[in-house]
Amino acid sequence: MATYSRLIRRLMITSLSIVISRALISPLLTLFLSNKLGLNPQDVGLLLGIAVFSATLLSLYGGYIIDRLDKRQLLILTMLSSGVGLMLLTFAQNLYLVTLVLIISETASALFLICSKAILSENLPVGQRVKAFSLNYTLTNIGYAVGPMIGVVIAGVQPSAPFIVAGLIAAGSVFLLLGVSREVSPLSQASQPQSFLKTLIILKNDRTMILFTLGCLLSTLVHGRFTLYLSQYLLVTHTQEQTLDTMAALLACNAITVILLQYQIGRFLKREHLRFWIAGGTALFIVGLIGFSMADSLVGWCVAMFIFTLGEMIIYPADFLFVDTLAPEELRGSYYGAQNLSALGGALSPVMCGFLLMHTPAPSMFYALSALAALGGYLCFVSGRRVAIIQK
Incomplete structure (x- = not known):
């Protein structure tokens, strides 16, 4: 990390602190909302789904705003908004x-994530961007590994305390970005984007971006919220105690694998071979899903999760690198905002998997997800040809 500028180093540390603030409440949010509002689990899921769906759509306009305004100030605004929101809950x-x-x-x-990507692209040479994103993603997974444990410990003292602590961490992270405004000197000076309507027209006419976003949406159905559909499957096929033990092992396997290998894999990703990396990541997803369907022991589950995680470690930086290559300098935020629409796949995944588990044999859920992963990978591979042409 010492090779990066002060801005990039502080951005990465800020990303870690923001993730920890989110992860603190992740295992507690459903129960907290259920107790506070008297909602059943289905209604809580609907409430969270509405929030994620609305945020995903708003992030499209947010990406446009990121292109027009000072990105550091917008990061500070998102951090304050997140902090105040968590405390208000x-x-x-x-x-x-x-x-x-x-x-x-x-x-x-969502806007913090989009703005972070835009800053990395704007302030780093092309050769360093994917490595920086991989390192940032590794730090993110460290946050998700330690955050829930801290949250559970704090909740044991006072059930609402994790939300206050999370809000203070998010708002307090603002101080990490103070004093670096004069250092923000983009490597390439981009012109101001046009109106939001014209930006939407540009995105609509970019067939490559549309294909890629559709492919990412299908892929996100598989990897976006995989912990939810795995727990759904295990609750159908195993006892509650076995489900808890298996999920704990799978989450630990996923986190350890990403922390140890993400940066190393990210170093090898190259723009000229991007579509092949995406195809390889998709193949690993499919192998992992089939492994889940056949697993009959904890070791089998962990082996399948290791393979699945390898695919995840390829797809995340590859998606970033794809948009970084395709997006015009003055529309990076808008393109990252459009690509963020693929997050809708993560919101739809539990609904689709719940339906399949109710009406089909349980393992068929993994075969359906494998088919969606293959289709999503194909769309990304086709759109990757355009990136190859751009590179040439």
Whole structure:
């Protein structure tokens, strides 16, 4: 990390602190909302789905705003919004107010991610971008590995305390970005983007970006919220105690694999071979999913998760590198915002998998996900040809 500028180093540390603030409440949010509002699990899922869906759509316009305004100031605004939103959850009693707070918090989280990607692209040489993103993603997984454990410990003292602590961490992270404004000197000076309508027209006419976003949406159905459909499957096929033990092992396997190998794999990704990397990552997803369907022991589950995680470690930086290659300098935020629409796949995944588990044999869920992964990988591979042409 010492090879990066002060801005990039602080951005990575800020990303880690923001992820920890989100991860603190991740295992507690469903129970907290259920107890606070008296909602059943299905209604809580609907509430969270509405928040994620709204935030994903708003992030499209947010990407356009990121292109027009100072990115450091926008990062600070998203961090303050996220921090205030997390703290307000402990005081909000009304369903509509809670929904509004969740939408603001989720939107701030999405915009922070988009803005971070745009800053990395804008302030790093081409050869360093994917390595920096891989390192940033490794730090993100460290946050998701330690955050939930800290949150559970704090909740044991006071159930609402994790939300206050998470909010303070998010808001306090603002100080990490103070004092670096004068250092922000993009490597390439981009012109101001045109109106939002014209930006949408540019995105609509970019067939390559549309194909890639559709492919990412299908791929995100598989890897976006994989912990949810795995727990759904295990609850159908195993006892509750076995489900908890298996999920704990799988989450540990996923986190350890990413922390140890993500940066090393990211170093080998090259723009000229991008579509082949995406195809390889998709193949690993499919092998991992088939492994899940056949697993009959904890070791089998962990081996399948290791293979699945290898695919995840390829796809995440490859997606970043694809958009970084395709996007015009003045529209990076808008392109990352458009690609973020693929997050809708993560919201749809539990719904689709729940339906399959209710109406088909349980293992067929993994075969359906494998088919979607293959289709998504094919669309990304086809759009990758355009990236190869751009490179030439």
